[in-house]
Every structure is written in structure tokens, then in C-alpha cells.
Amino acid sequence: MTEYIPQTVLVVDDIASNIETLVTILKNDYRVKVAINGKKALEVVNSSEPPDIILLDVMMPEMDGYEVCRRIKSQIKTKNIPVIFVTAKNDGGDETLGFELGAVDYITKPIHPLVVKARIKTHLALLNHNLLLERQVAERTKDLYSTRLEVIRRLGIAAEFKDNETGQHILRMSKYSHTIAKGFGFSNSEADILLNAAPMHDVGKIGIPDSILLKPGKLTSDEWEIMKTHTLIGGKIIGVHDNALLRAARTVALTHHEKWNGQGYPEGLCGENIPIEGRIVAVADVFDALTSNRPYKEAWPVEQAFDLLLNEQGKHFDPKLIDIFFANIGQILSIKEQHTAEETSLT
Structure with a gap:
């Protein structure tokens, strides 16, 4: 049986007899903490065991109850603690x-x-x-996010099968994207969204014929035009949503082949007109594609891939992102080594 733990009431008053009266009234039903002034009250409120509710006197020296309440409500971690004023002041303006x-x-x-x-x-x-409603909303929101994330992962896996790529490629380029995003200044949550959206970058290849997608030789100009449509197909598959994760996934699918100099596709966007998510994934995807085996090529040595990234800095790639890539090269290579080893062990 779960032990009942009474909730805590903080009584704040500068007169000892008033505190004693309230403690006597409440002690059989609640845990009661006391404070004889505003400063002590704030110390209790900001302690590791804050009260569940506060009975607060208004007229106190140095810091009155109104100021104590103002400070409690100005802090995120304490603003939801209910405050009941207990005072001899009964003017309507005081209550207001x-x-x-x-x-x-x-x-x-x-x-x-x-x-x-x-x-x-x-x-x-x-x-x-x-509090119960907040927990229920949080749990349902978490479940909904998890469901959306799993759908995105499943679609990413479907694209891998179609393109004859490995799950490790998707994992590597997603983690590279996360690393670059953090270096660019993304918050943890923003970087995590990109981490989970990046696997959808090539989902549109589901709509490309196998004769083109898996062709071992060079594509003809007509075939290349068809191949380029995978960005638009990916955008259509994901669709337009208010959800941040799906919104990022669509942006990545549509823009990861745009180039800084405007020579990319499908829209020929240039510079900062290309969404930052697309610019980041472009760097991560190209680096991993260059250093991975493909049906039409052997993996490049990392030094050769580095040279291409530097040569394309300010042309294909956002120059700032290339600087960030190399500033975090230790982490990039650690990701590559870990997930290349896992890929090898599976073959």
C-alpha cells in the first residue's frame, strides 16, 4: 500500500501568534512550514522541497506580501504554487x-x-x-511524437531499400547533421529534430524507377532530370504540416540538393535563401556518400572527401557550415568509425 504523504502548507507571517494559530488549525491535515518574513519565505519556496500552497501575510516589514508574491510568480519553477493572502487589509483595491x-x-x-x-x-x-491534466497531456504528446517519429523512420527505411543504401548511411549522415547543427547554434531540441528529420532526405527516391535509381553507369540527361524529381516527390510524400518534425523533414527532402551558388535543384535557391536544415544535410549527405561504397563507385579516402568539401566551400556548400564541419572533425570521424564498423559487422 502506498504511504500517504500530506501536502505542505507554508505559513508566512511576521507575528508569532498568527503563525501559531494557523499551525494549530492545519497541523493535523498538512505538513506545515513557517517563515517569519518575506526573505525566509522565498528561501523555503526555492528550496529542494517547495510547499504545495502558501498562506501569505501582506503587511510585513522590509518585504511585504505583495512583493513576495510578485517574486514567486516571476519564476518558472514556482509560479504555479497557489498563494492565498491572509491579511487584516480588507479594501477592495487590496484584493484586486x-x-x-x-x-x-x-x-x-x-x-x-x-x-x-x-x-x-x-x-x-x-x-x-x-497537475494530473498536465501529465496526461504530456504523455499523450510524447506518444504522438513517438508515433510520428516511428513513421518517419519507417519511411526512411523504405527509401533505403529502394536505393540500395544501408541503415548505417542514414544513421551516419543524421548524426553528422546533428553535430553540424549544434556547432551552428541549434538548441538541443532543434538539433534533435534535425537528427530525426534527416533520414527522410531521400524518401522521394521511392518514386524513381529502379532502372534509373540502380543504374550502375552514368545517367543520361533525360534520366538525370527524372532523378532530380526525387526532391519534389519527397516533399509531396511528407506533405505540409504544423508539426516541427514533419516540417523539418519536408524541408530537408526538398532542399538538400540546393547549392550555395544557386546551381542546385529543384528551385535553384542560393545562399541563405536555402533553409538552414537543407544546407546542413547537404554537407552531411555528400560527405557520407563520398566516403561510402555505392553500386557505381568505391568509397573515397576521407582526405579526398575533405578536399572536395573545401573546394566546394562557397560554391556547393555554405562556407560557414564547412568551417563548422572541420571544427568538429574529431566527432565526425568518431561517428564514421563507429557506424562503419557496425555496418561491416552486419555484412
């Missing part, structure tokens, strides 16, 4: 100010035990209900 600062209730002195208990019970019940 209290509510404007974020308090949930206002009890005037002299207090009545039943009123205090009823107000605390009500607001703790509302707090607990809201």
Missing part, C-alpha cells in the same frame, strides 16, 4: 492587487478555522487536478 499579482484567494483576519481549511482544500484540489 493581490489577484493581479497571481494570488488565487484572499482571506481576511480574524480568520475562521473552517474557512481556512475549506479554501486550502479547494485550491489544493484544483492544483492536483491541473
